[in-house]
Amino acid sequence: MISAGIIFKEDNIDQFNFTIDGSKLFIKFNGLGTGEKSDIECNCRDKADEIEIKACQISFSNETSFLGNYSIRHIYKLNKTKKYELLKYLIDMAPKDFHIESFQFYISHLSIEFSHSAEICKKPDSRNPNTTTIKIPYDKEDIIYPCGSINTTQSVNLYIQKFMSEQTGFLVIAVIFSLFLVMAIYITIDALKSRPKKQTKPKIIISGPQELPYT
Numbered sequence: 001m002i003s004a005g006i007i008f009k010e011d012n013i014d015q016f017n018f019t020i021d022g023s024k025l026f027i028k029f030n031g032l033g034t035g036e037k038s039d040i041e042c043n044c045r046d047k048a049d050e051i052e053i054k055a056c057q058i059s060f061s062n063e064t065s066f067l068g069n070y071s072i073r074h075i076y077k078l079n080k081t082k083k084y085e086l087l088k089y090l091i092d093m094a095p096k097d098f099h100i101e102s103f104q105f106y107i108s109h110l111s112i113e114f115s116h117s118a119e120i121c122k123k124p125d126s127r128n129p130n131t132t133t134i135k136i137p138y139d140k141e142d143i144i145y146p147c148g149s150i151n152t153t154q155s156v157n158l159y160i161q162k163f164m165s166e167q168t169g170f171l172v173i174a175v176i177f178s179l180f181l182v183m184a185i186y187i188t189i190d191a192l193k194s195r196p197k198k199q200t201k202p203k204i205i206i207s208g209p210q211e212l213p214y215t
Helices: 153-157
Strands: 005-008 013-018 024-030 037-046 050-061 066-079 082-092 102-114 119-123 132-135 171-176 180-183 187-190 202-206
Touching (some): 066 082
Parallel strands (some): 082 119
Antiparallel strands (some): 037 050, 050 066, 102 202, 171 180
């Protein structure tokens, strides 16, 4: 097996949008001139007071072959009354069987804001100079609900443990499967632009640095 590095930056984003009814989220990356591609597809539910994202499928391919498809079993929930500020996180998504494929997400600054956001959910405290590390196997059905109403030890501990690193923010997906993939994304998007007016539209901002501090 050959280990290869693939870097996606903001100009590699071909698609980042929800379907008109808000039931699906699609993100597509295209390595310009390299042939590497990645597709992310998730199911979504727009409830009265929150948005739920789950059943995400991530696939990777290059010019000559399909590298793999992975099912993320996490359920992500966002409360529409909150503005989210997630700072300096490393999400380790190594599966239960660590000897198979592994994912890591690095986020330095992720901001998500809804039109009626009244509270700020900031994780961790911005005065914390360290990167917070959270381990969440991608093949385990965990609920990720920052500052949420679900009173479970698991969801609370995920944000207390030492999990997305450095200067202006970025999102990185590193996949290890005869492949080491890094996606650095800069996105400023009205994520629900095409949805009916009666539904709440979040604003998602992910910033990206010039260099990626992965090892």
